[in-house]
Amino acid sequence: MSASVLDRHATLVQAGELRPDADQVKAVSALAKVQSKLEAAQARGSSVWRFLGRKPEPARGLYLWGGVGRGKSMLMDLFFDSVQIQHKRRAHFHEFMIDIHARLKAERVKEKGDPIPPIVAALAAEARLLCFDEMVVNNVADAAIMSRLFSGLIAAGVTVVTTSNRHPDDLYKNGLNRQLFLPFIDLVKESLDVIALDGPTDYRRDRLGSAKIWLVPNGPKATTALSETFFRMTDYPPEDRGHVPTLEMEVGGGRMLHVPKALKGVAVFSFKRLCAEARGAADYLAIARRFHTVIMVGIPVLGPHNRNEAARFVTLIDALYEYRVKFLASADAEPDHLYPQGDGRFEFDRTVSRLMEMQSEDYLAEGHGPR
Template identity: 25%
Template sequence: MRYSTLPQPTDLLERYRGMVAAGQIEYDEDQIRVVMQLRRLQKELLDYSPAMVAPHLLDNPETSSAWWSEHPTAESASSDSDSLALIALKSHADELAELDTPKGLLLTGPPGSGKSFLVDLWLSCIPTPHKTRKHYNQLVLEIYRGVWEETQCRMRSANRKLDQSDEGPWNRSIRDQWRQLVRTGSLPLAWRRHSAPPPSKSTPTIAFSVARRLVLHHWLLVFDEIQLLDISSATLLADVLSWYWRMGGVIVGTSNKIPDDIYKHGVQRERLEPFVEALKVRCPSLVMRSERDWRQRGYAGIDEVGRTWLLYGQEEEFRRLLRTFSRDQLGQTDLSTEERDRDLTVFGRRLRVPWSSGGVGQFAFGELCDESLGPADYLTLAAHFHTIGISDIPVLKLAARDQARRFISLIDALYEARCKVVCMAETKPEELFFPDATPDEDVDVMLAESVSETQDGYRPNVSAYDGPEVSRHVDAPAKAMALDTLSIFSGQEEQFAFKRALSRLIEMTSPAYIRTAQWAPLSEETRTWERGPIAHAEASHSRPRAADPRAAESDDFASEAAYVGLGAGVRPAAPRLKADHVWGVRDDWGKGTDAWGQRARAYTSVTQKGSGGVGE
């Protein structure tokens, strides 16, 4: 293929109009409004560099003084104590609002309205190389990896300082020296009190160090599908992004919900409210008002010629499509198209691929969504296979919400990598999610799940066994409920996720997507979770090679969790309890303890002798 040597346009509006003229997209007034806002942001970032704003924050914290220090200098302390000025306490959002760095943008709107498309098009027009685009799952995995690496680095540094220090821990030798001083009377009669000088600088938090790594690699972050799910990941993400803003980073994000609804009904919401307010300040929201789902443009059902969503009974067509995609990736047949199973490695454990041929992998729905798999597993599959076949997809009822969540994570990973999918399901996509749900705005989670289980068949209560309607059978609703009316989860988090997954499924199984999708997997350097513990040890030179190579395949980072081989001491032996530590174990505490020291024996016989015996 020959590429044009003519300069490519970097103006977002020109790029958009060019795609409209070429017939690739349709003109939309609401998208033009967003394009103009993104153009203004592009002008602000034209000559921007975070190092010019706060270069001391990008230095090594061990050799530079940064404003995150918790211990002020003597000069600043004395001036503050003599000052009579009023002190204004600023909130987290107020502090970030006063930063003079460029603000980003948060693009919100319903699924399929074009948020990700416009942001990706805008990102391709930014000339700086210090930019990146990350989905929520990928960014969280990278942050967790950064936390682990920073923790290991600090522990190794602490162990080196301990080994090099002349002042060792308290041991028997030091104790004997103190006893000798006491016997000889060499100790001073009075100790002089010394005030310990304040440390010159404090150790930055781990979130600070992880954010510094991020901003050194890319100061412009496009964060796709901003969400706050579990409290641990959400808190860590909030801390890291807060430091990222302070260091001059710029975030442009997309979300199906406005900031106030991102963690509306989450656990411990008060802990994340400051971050939500900061997100509103640093990334002003721009709502896309269009209700049209552009991914479903031209969708006329699953009977469309060339669509890769099949129903039960089309097994032969399913296998034929998979073999076709395995041969047509490079336009020729080679040895890699041999049908076989494969094993991949994720976090040191094995991820089995039951059938593969070339760049095509085939799984049953249960092998992907009934097992304990997560985003890292799905990102690995999307990086190794340009086409994924999924068979035996059932109707996902309320009781199968865990499988539905995994299925959504799988679809998100495949869509981000622009993989092709071939699906064989029980029903069409729009009837796949929760056909047994009721359009009740106040349905409790446990109640909804209980209702779903009882709707499979009539299960009378014990008190109703002799009732006249014992044999009555409750049929499931014949018509699927619209996703807009579902509210079975707190905060409607899954409602948005299901709508997004449905929109993406319809697009990914369309003939147009199959023709135009360009596979874009994550790089091998990014997929750090695919390296086993031995590979990590060789890369960091921090741990010896395991004696048994099979241990590295199944320990699931157990050695990292136990900090094996990290320096002196490794891990102290567990304390051993003696019988003297537990009351009731010994019964020979002596006569001075009376009946208490004889335990139950003091009450078992009236002939028992002793000063503590009560039977005499």
């Protein structure tokens, strides 16, 4: 459907699906400008203009930043969907960087010098518009190449639109060798329009409402309550419950994890899948980075014979807590009666305490990301 993101947004507000929000209106008009430039550039790239020997001027990109639940991802999705050009790509930033490192590795094997230019050329040929959700930089490997990668992309005429919880100046804050990263910050400020989307309302928190976070006992009642929360948080029509997307995600070292339900940053797992199989910190950190909300069903009361499950559960909760992930669960007992005895019972106290804190208003109001 060809429509400006501006019109589509207005329609959603009129229909009552979105609440009126002044900051969102500002962001949408900025996105609409990018949209019309991109579409015009594609039109000018067609034969007549090329015949005249004029190169279409690329559209300047956007850096949309603000607190959690402000509607950044929602607006970017609407924008991405509205833009009528042939070559566009939307990626989760973390996964995009994993792809980049794989390409770097492949280029280095060829031993043909600087690996970045051929990667930039390939990416630019694949997409004129690159949209990233949740730009966050938390490792030196990404930090060290981002400036060259993105200046290459922008110079090649690729339009970059990204969301982030942080102002560009605060990206990779206190990171190792941050000086390697500073040119990227300059690049963002020079080449992208930096727009705050930071209104007073955390709409996600609103949607979570007064939903219970920890439901006891396991059973149909708890499952129904959790799935209602899932549908509310993801805007997914409950009638279509048979078709909720699944995800195969890489969790480090080439290992994969099947996520039975994954949508808009919310994942649903069973206790069995995450804690009864051989999984470890790397898997849990990958989950914590990727999802802002994890719903876990079927947590049993654990005994001495479940020491491995209990230890994995401790590691999982540490990872989720570290990244301020919202954790909703159904279990056969309240946290403090979950693991009455067994190896590591003492350490489990910390988990109990974290689980209590993770149900608090303060925790739930915090943004997703490393502490």
